[in-house]
Amino acid sequence: AQSVTQLDSHVSVSEGTPVLLRCNYSSSYSPSLFWYVQHPNKGLQLLLKYTSAATLVKGINGFEAEFKKSETSFHLTKPSAHMSDAAEYFCVVSDKRDSGYSTLTFGKGTMLLVSP
């Protein structure tokens, strides 16, 4: 069985300071990992994904994440926060199946608050 733990339910930063959103996972397979962002009253947008290629993954809007197998972590970072980054972020692990579909397991989310 797979699981995802987002270590912080809320993170507050000031505009222009670094962002760190922490995620640990467990999986019986070689996992694929994703970060999605959800702005208020909107759907989920893919930020970035790791699928067993480079361990440092770059996404949209300046975000990146590093896959660390030894630590079973996939933390999301951004060097400098912008007000528009305020949203809820979900770490997701994919359970790949031979039949071709994958089941996603979502973390409970981290709300990022950005102050001026």
Add this chain to the structure above:
Amino acid sequence: NAGVTQTPKFRVLKTGQSMTLLCAQDMNHEYMYWYRQDPGMGLRLIHYSVGEGTTAKGEVPDGYNVSRLKKQNFLLGLESAAPSQTSVYFCASSPGFPNDETQYFGPGTRLLVL
């Protein structure tokens, strides 16, 4: 290319009423999914489909039924709505592993059951 669309955007039901949520995708994806999102719970899988004419149960299937009569459409039905089904419902589609296991989400349907 609209991606994944959901109809309706918002609905209010009375306990015991029925309704159908429609999901449509124009990306020719094989796999489609229905999730519900509740505060502090992340997203939980209700049902999914691995192709036209197929459906399967997810993590929280009770009280819901689904159908995939056409490849581009995935319907979620509530036969007798209950207040516990008040939630935001998201549909997603995916080409499938190994091509691309990324799931692409619709904008959501907010459902309130009184």
